[in-house]
Amino acid sequence: MNVSDSSPYRYLLFYKPYNVLCQFTDDSPTAAQRQTLKDYIPIPGVYPVGRLDQDSEGLLLLTNHGQLQHRLSDPKFRHPRTYWVQVERIPDAAAIRQLQQGVVIQGYKTRPAQVVLLTQAPDLPPRDPPVRFRKTVPTAWLAITLTEGRNRQVRRMTAAVGFPTLRLVRSQIGNLSLTGLQPGEWRDLTPSELRYLKSL
Template sequence: MTLLALNKPYGTICQFSPHEARPSLAEWVRVPGVYPAGRLDSDSEGLLLLTDDGALQARIAEPRHKLVKRYWAQVEGEPRAADLKALARGVDLGDYVTQPCRAEFVEPPDTLWARNPPIRYRATIPATWIEVSITEGKNRQVRRMTAAVGFPTLRLVRVGIGALDILSLGLEPGDTLELPARAPWDGVV
């Protein structure tokens, strides 16, 4: 079994086949036969796991397994505690209501890599960092959730899957790391 952690760079699509306008996973991952266990949209960055083991891929990606995915979202504006409680209760997005999650404020991360290209800076509009932990993972879910409560996401970074944390792995954007088949966090997955 092969299990890789990738720090997916901003702008990269979660497929190996070439794309006419964006880089694909093939530009960063050189190990044959692995596939993403879940996805990150091209505008999101951070931890992506890839494996050649279908059962492990399902345990990581399928919501019924309740594996927590942690995201740091830099949102436009200054949400209050009540706004984060609204996120945590679940948000009606029109086509579905999200499951309850954890949402809390985090300090601006000084250990986070710079995004290329950087987000647009606006001196008159503040930005706030929050951490959102979900077990679902529907298309653009965290972005849609923050927008639904009035705070659009400017930057979204997946920092954790289960007990794995991208910052503790020390991966820069585009870096991969092969994880041991029986890693200490394996029981979490």
């Protein structure tokens, strides 16, 4: 492992698959059908920093370091998070500019964001189950970097400008990335990643 045995803290990166709850327990009546983090991560006492919806995929940071977890989760610190977003149809320059400047969702205007229309799809494993496409409607991929994390924000932002989200994958938290991980895999942070995390 990359963490010293003398440290009481663990810091994990996990590639959350589609349709997995971002929690370790599920008390709903359908609990038998829903996977949780417990199905993938055998480390006791760690908790996610922030959340990913059940129908979203990608990078999740977990730790048992409560102070760091609180600091990284607090919106006032504005830590950047980057998402690869597959949308229905191809956004025009006006829609991208609107996303960059901020859009109103649920009576709130989002903070300015970095938004780039990707020239090709990111190299991702196929989703299980696959995304449902309309054969007559093209799709496109955006890279969106936010410094806030409201509930279902990316989906609501793209819908607000007329381009519904089909697939959503968080690719980065600051300079931490999915590189080297497949869906369902986790690892400890490297010493350099941990230094970065503590510098935030």
